[in-house]
Amino acid sequence: xxxxxxxxxxxxxxxxxxxxxxxxxxxxxxxxxxxxxxxxxxxxxxxxxxxxxxxxxxxxxxxxxxxxxxxxxxxxxxxxxxxxxxxxxxxxxxxxxxxxxxxxxxxxxxxxxxxxxxxxxxxxxxxxxxxxxxxxxxxxxxxxxxxxxxxxxxxxxxxxxxxxxxxxxxxxxxxxxxxxxxxxxxxxxxxxxxxxxxxxxxxxxxxxxxxxxxxxxxxxxxxxxxxx
Numbered sequence: 001x002x003x004x005x006x007x008x009x010x011x012x013x014x015x016x017x018x019x020x021x022x023x024x025x026x027x028x029x030x031x032x033x034x035x036x037x038x039x040x041x042x043x044x045x046x047x048x049x050x051x052x053x054x055x056x057x058x059x060x061x062x063x064x065x066x067x068x069x070x071x072x073x074x075x076x077x078x079x080x081x082x083x084x085x086x087x088x089x090x091x092x093x094x095x096x097x098x099x100x101x102x103x104x105x106x107x108x109x110x111x112x113x114x115x116x117x118x119x120x121x122x123x124x125x126x127x128x129x130x131x132x133x134x135x136x137x138x139x140x141x142x143x144x145x146x147x148x149x150x151x152x153x154x155x156x157x158x159x160x161x162x163x164x165x166x167x168x169x170x171x172x173x174x175x176x177x178x179x180x181x182x183x184x185x186x187x188x189x190x191x192x193x194x195x196x197x198x199x200x201x202x203x204x205x206x207x208x209x210x211x212x213x214x215x216x217x218x219x220x221x222x223x224x225x226x227x228x
Contacts, residue, residue: 062103
């Protein structure tokens with residue numbers, strides 16, 4: 001019991017010593033601590049003010065300015081979507097004029113996809129590479145589009161890596177089977193037949209109600225014939 005009391009006393013003494021040292025540190029560095037706290041408060045207030053009074057209006061303005069470019073994109077008028085028509089801004093103008101906004105970031109996606117359709121694959125990769133998103137549909141689509149561009153440039157390994165990333169990012173019936181099928185077909189063309197077969201079977205098993213899942217049987221049969 002005496003030993004336990006002695007230990008408790010030692011622990012209490014150590015705690016008191018630590019508190020005393022902390023008090024001395026605060027007293028000796030009070031001015032510095034005040035400056036640091038003040039700087040943190042100032043930065044926080046500045047950030048909130050910048051976000052509310054500058055970025056929010058800029059985002060709203062950018063969204064309204066991008067309307068016609070999106071309209072051209074939906075009509076497959078990709079040159080007009082990218083460069084504008086002289087009266088309305090194109091995606092490149094949105095990127096240049098509203099660089100820090102969400103709309104400018106989204107414009108990079110649209111620009112990358114537009115360049116992909118126009119056959120300008122290096123440009124497509126540049127803009128898609130700059131596009132950042134956590135959206136469960138846009139992120140895999142952008143990754144898959146990189147795969148399409150790499151494939152057109154003859155980089156089959158790079159294309160395959162992007163397709164694998166695309167269907168792994170978000171497990172959903174809209175994008176996953178699409179990029180799994182692209183990966184499987186590419187594997188088959190590369191004579192990676194076992195891997196292609198496994199992926200075709202996975203598509204059939206996981207996504208039976210999708211177009212890819214319903215078409216998987218004929219690809220499975222084709223690969224099995226090749227394997228003998």
